[in-house]
Amino acid sequence: NPSPHSAYIQKCISLAEQSPPRPTNFRVGALLLSRKDDDPTGSNDQILSTGYTMELAGNTHAEQCCFANFAAVHNVPEDQVASVLPAEPGRKLIMYVTMEPCGKRLSGNAPCAQRIARTREGGRPGIHKVYFGVKEPETFVGESEGCRMLSEAGIEWAHVSGFEREILTVAVAGHEDPEAEVRVALGEKEKETNVD
Numbered sequence: 001n002p003s004p005h006s007a008y009i010q011k012c013i014s015l016a017e018q019s020p021p022r023p024t025n026f027r028v029g030a031l032l033l034s035r036k037d038d039d040p041t042g043s044n045d046q047i048l049s050t051g052y053t054m055e056l057a058g059n060t061h062a063e064q065c066c067f068a069n070f071a072a073v074h075n076v077p078e079d080q081v082a083s084v085l086p087a088e089p090g091r092k093l094i095m096y097v098t099m100e101p102c103g104k105r106l107s108g109n110a111p112c113a114q115r116i117a118r119t120r121e122g123g124r125p126g127i128h129k130v131y132f133g134v135k136e137p138e139t140f141v142g143e144s145e146g147c148r149m150l151s152e153a154g155i156e157w158a159h160v161s162g163f164e165r166e167i168l169t170v171a172v173a174g175h176e177d178p179e180a181e182v183r184v185a186l187g188e189k190e191k192e193t194n195v196d
């Protein structure tokens with residue numbers, strides 16, 4: 001049986017395509033689900049919430065909207081989402097995001113890696129693992145810090161490969177020179193590998 005990761009990343013890409021193009025951020029899609037332990041094909045997955053950049057009013061990120069949508073269904077504000085996320089034995093909370101959760105935002109708003117880490121407050125299991133399709137390009141904040149912040153919070157993460165160009169093309173659609181930015185972002189990977 002195939003792994004479920006590609007299908008979820010593709011679902012997140014279609015979410016990201018609903019985001020209004022802006023020069024000041026990336027168009028990203030996010031999905032939250034509950035997965036039964038020892039269920040590598042995800043056959044017992046339960047989708048809990050989805051979100052995309054600027055889905056909700058203001059300068060909102062996909063992961064932020066994903067949490068805010070779930071919190072709203074449970075009648076709490078987004079910053080209290082940890083208190084309403086399920087914590088069932090034998091199941092884990094998993095997030096899929098087209099792009100690595102941000103570790104810093106030029107706006108100064110709370111970065112998504114911090115929002116994800118906060119789901120573990122109060123000893124709750126919170127988010128167990130984050131799968132993303134591409135690391136954040138250096139466009140806005142330079143070297144991305146999201147993965148390091150997740151690791152520091154004890155949250156696992158993994159890169160699902162194969163969708164980088166598609167994800168980046170959607171993400172930068174509102175930028176000044178999208179084609180060039182995609183080439184640079186893809187090239188960055190080659191540059192890093194040439195460093196050693």
Ligand SMILES: Nc1nc(=O)c(N)c(NC[C@H](O)[C@H](O)[C@H](O)COP(=O)(O)O)[nH]1
Nearest residue numbers: 025026028053061062102105106107140
């Ligand atoms: N993972 C992620 N999900 C998003 O929905 C989104 N828009 C970004 N984008 C990261 C980028 O670093 C920030 O968009 C800029 O740093 C500008 O910051 P604001 O968005 O204005 O807070 N990253």
Ligand SMILES: [Zn+2]
Nearest residue numbers: 061102111112
């Ligand atoms: Zn973010």
